[in-house]
Amino acid sequence: MASDLQVTADPVETILREIDQSAETGGKSPCPVRDVLDRTGDKWSVQVLLRLSKGPERFNALLRTIAGISQRMLTVTLKALERDGLVTRKVFETRPPSVEYTLTPLGVSLIQHLAGLADWAIRAEAQISANRKAYDGG
């Protein structure tokens, strides 16, 4: 118990403080927590990151693999991820040209946590589903 070597404190405390600080500015200094949640919360980022975690892939390969995504949203998503330094974009000047996307170390480190969350989701699925049914029914 109480194994607070260093950073432990209360993680939740730390996060709340972080959120509060940015809220005080009227939300103009973006909170990093909300920021990453915004990204991972959008419809496609996580799936793109997940796909890339198996190795580099090309644009159209991703487009085919990720069922339901439009060309536009893949472009937008990849650009945002590249901007944040979560993926890198490499252009091969062949004919026809090809573009390859790769996860950066930073992106890999993010995936770890997302996987934890996703794992929770899968395990909690049955219970949540039951809760909803009970709520809607009663």
Next chain:
Amino acid sequence: MASDLQVTADPVETILREIDQSAETGGKSPCPVRDVLDRTGDKWSVQVLLRLSKGPERFNALLRTIAGISQRMLTVTLKALERDGLVTRKVFETRPPSVEYTLTPLGVSLIQHLAGLADWAIRAEAQISANRKAYDGG
């Protein structure tokens, strides 16, 4: 290698399969992973959960504490969280009436993972910010 006792496999593999399966149905059978990501990705759920992790709180207390949230969105958010069984709602028939919201064990278990993600966000903040600056500048 290939230590597939039971669940181990590759967590990412498992998640991808989960996503794929729901995609095949045209997204009609909702993927639990996307489902939880949708919830945590919305603007307020995480903050509400985080606040409640310190103990039960009343509606207007939350409304004051969570800077920027509107009455309407707090209502909507709490209702969704209650439906999923992440928080419970308890009404005290006093005058004036008061309502108290509490995290369920399921909600607590979710917080753990969210905290991990939030912690990553805080530590990665500087690098991401630098990446964006470099991207926008160059």
Next chain:
DNA sequence: CGGAATCCGCTTTGATACTG
């Protein structure tokens, strides 16, 4: 092949006003 640009509908959100 890998995008960029435009248009456009739908959902989400915020303000405001009203209620038990």
Next chain:
DNA sequence: CAGTATCAAAGCGGATTCCG
């Protein structure tokens, strides 16, 4: 106090078309 109802505004995302 703790909501509900309504409306308008904003944003996201899809379809389509064009370009290097």
